Amino acid sequence: MSKLHLVFGGRVADPTTLDFIDPSKLDVVGIFPDYASAEKAWRAAAQRTVDDAEMRYVVVHLHRLLDPDVEAGKA
Secondary structure, eight states: OOOOEEEEEEEBSSTTSOOBSOGGGOEEEEEESSHHHHHHHHHHHHHHTTTOTTEEEEEEEHHHHHOHHHHTTOO
């Protein structure tokens, strides 16, 4: 299984949290086949909004959500 990663971001209520104000307005950057390409996309998106403290972008390890037993060494 490929190690898919999702990059998205949006406006947060508090810059120290991931409490997105309006999930319907999330900026979905894309789904990437590996962490390196996801990190590159995350950096580009975050850099575009560097002066806006209420914007936050994250990388989600989809492969861990799709098959948690493999990541935990149980499979």
